Amino acid sequence: MAVAAIATLSFASVPCRKQQLRHGASTFNAQQFSASGSHWHSANLKWGVPRPRAAKRVIVAQTGTGSHKVAILGAAGGIGQPLSLLVKMSPLVSALHLYDIANVKGITADLSHCNTSAQVAGFTGKDELAGSLAGADVVVIPAGVPRKPGMTRDDLFGINAGIVKELVEAVADHAPGALIHVISNPVNSTVPIAAEVLKQKGAYDPRKLFGVTTLDVVRANAFVAARKGLPLADVDVPVVGGHARSTILPLLSKARPKAAFTDEEVEELTTRIQNAGTEVVEAKAGAGSATLSMAYAAARFLEASLRGLDGDDDVYECAYVQSQVVPELPFFASRVKLGREGIEEVVGSELRGLSEYEARALEALKPQLKASIDKGVAYVQQQQEAALN
Numbered sequence: 001m002a003v004a005a006i007a008t009l010s011f012a013s014v015p016c017r018k019q020q021l022r023h024g025a026s027t028f029n030a031q032q033f034s035a036s037g038s039h040w041h042s043a044n045l046k047w048g049v050p051r052p053r054a055a056k057r058v059i060v061a062q063t064g065t066g067s068h069k070v071a072i073l074g075a076a077g078g079i080g081q082p083l084s085l086l087v088k089m090s091p092l093v094s095a096l097h098l099y100d101i102a103n104v105k106g107i108t109a110d111l112s113h114c115n116t117s118a119q120v121a122g123f124t125g126k127d128e129l130a131g132s133l134a135g136a137d138v139v140v141i142p143a144g145v146p147r148k149p150g151m152t153r154d155d156l157f158g159i160n161a162g163i164v165k166e167l168v169e170a171v172a173d174h175a176p177g178a179l180i181h182v183i184s185n186p187v188n189s190t191v192p193i194a195a196e197v198l199k200q201k202g203a204y205d206p207r208k209l210f211g212v213t214t215l216d217v218v219r220a221n222a223f224v225a226a227r228k229g230l231p232l233a234d235v236d237v238p239v240v241g242g243h244a245r246s247t248i249l250p251l252l253s254k255a256r257p258k259a260a261f262t263d264e265e266v267e268e269l270t271t272r273i274q275n276a277g278t279e280v281v282e283a284k285a286g287a288g289s290a291t292l293s294m295a296y297a298a299a300r301f302l303e304a305s306l307r308g309l310d311g312d313d314d315v316y317e318c319a320y321v322q323s324q325v326v327p328e329l330p331f332f333a334s335r336v337k338l339g340r341e342g343i344e345e346v347v348g349s350e351l352r353g354l355s356e357y358e359a360r361a362l363e364a365l366k367p368q369l370k371a372s373i374d375k376g377v378a379y380v381q382q383q384q385e386a387a388l389n
């Protein structure tokens with residue numbers, strides 16, 4: 001008789017050593033095959049794919065034990081599609097709702113044929129937005145326009161601010177307890193927009209609102225591992241600040257494993273990490289920005305969030321959240337501990353003992369990040385005033 005073969009894979013892979021966890025490190029770093037290449041490391045890995053070696057067996061179905069409902073708003077886009085596939089593969093997810101203003105039907109039919117347990121449903125157009133959100137535990141928002149060469153993320157504000165405002169209003173009405181993962185740029189402003197909308201709706205819980213900056217960490221880990229010849233799965237670089245240009249601040253002095261960087265290496269790596277989004281935008285030459293690496297990063301952050309909701313006690317990721325870590329910046333990307341209600345703790349200790357380079361960069365990013373936060377807050381307030389007049 002055929003045997004269902006299930007193995008699990010994490011987007012971030014192997015759990016960090018206990019020593020790292022005590023220091024608040026992420027529980028994952030990078031996906032990893034065993035040395036023999038014959039199986040996935042799976043000590044506490046949750047995301048499901050068939051084991052490569054199961055090719056000898058007949059794979060009947062991937063069953064999951066999870067019960068979480070995830071809604072993706074902007075599911076038909078460059079990020080939305082691969083992200084939907086990755087979420088469909090998660091055994092932590094029982095229901096996957098795909099919402100977009102267009103093209104959802106085919107994607108839903110396509111994905112629903114994968115023999116993984118999450119049930120997929122598609123929702124198209126504003127009339128179906130409420131239905132897509134009903135009962136969601138996590139709402140992921142990649143809806144909005146991407147950059148073209150020559151544009152800054154802030155150039156997207158004019159279109160994406162309105163999209164994020166409208167979608168978060170609906171989340172407040174129809175999924176008020178859900179975690180919200182904002183991917184749409186400019187993240188430095190769209191997260192404050194989301195917070196203001198939720199406040200106006202009386203539905204703001206700062207523990208549940210996140211700007212997704214995981215891609216900065218994923219890139220930092222990849223670039224540092226390559227530069228220093230370190231095993232990918234071991235590398236963990238916290239990235240703090242925001243998600244645009246010099247507001248992206250990788251803390252190489254806090255990277256694990258501890259590595260010695262020359263001043264030139266610090267300058268080169270920091271600049272590469274800060275410009276990595278632009279590197280992709282230019283390589284795509286008008287066809288958009290990072291989508292596949294972003295889907296991977298968003299799936300990693302989603303997995304971390306779901307593990308936190310499930311009561312896993314050692315889940316840490318960097319994200320752009322409301323905090324008092326830097327008093328003059330009400331939103332700041334830091335490492336956070338994820339738990340049953342969302343953020344359990346914002347880990348501010350990494351900002352102590354910075355290198356001179358990092359301390360200078362932190363001071364330098366403050367005005368830019370503050371201006372982006374204020375712009376988001378002002379936008380929602382102006383919209384509200386306009387609606388009242």
Ligand SMILES: NC(=O)c1ccc[n+]([C@@H]2O[C@H](COP(=O)([O-])OP(=O)(O)OC[C@H]3O[C@@H](n4cnc5c(N)ncnc54)[C@H](O)[C@@H]3O)[C@@H](O)[C@H]2O)c1
Pocket residue numbers: 073074075076077078079080099100101102142143144145146147156160163166167182183184185186187212213214215216243288289290291294
């Ligand atoms: N946070 C990050 O690290 C990060 C990384 C990459 C991209 N992004 C951002 O993510 C966003 C999406 O990028 P993409 O490449 O997927 O773009 P895309 O244009 O390929 O897809 C966007 C999708 O959003 C949909 N959409 C537009 N308005 C909508 C609305 N009101 N409701 C629902 N869906 C709507 C579109 O129909 C489209 O399917 C961009 O703003 C981009 O800058 C952020």
Ligand SMILES: O=C(O)C[C@H](O)C(=O)O
Pocket residue numbers: 146147153185215243276277278280281289290
């Ligand atoms: O660079 C962009 O516009 C998309 C995203 O913010 C990224 O960092 O890749």
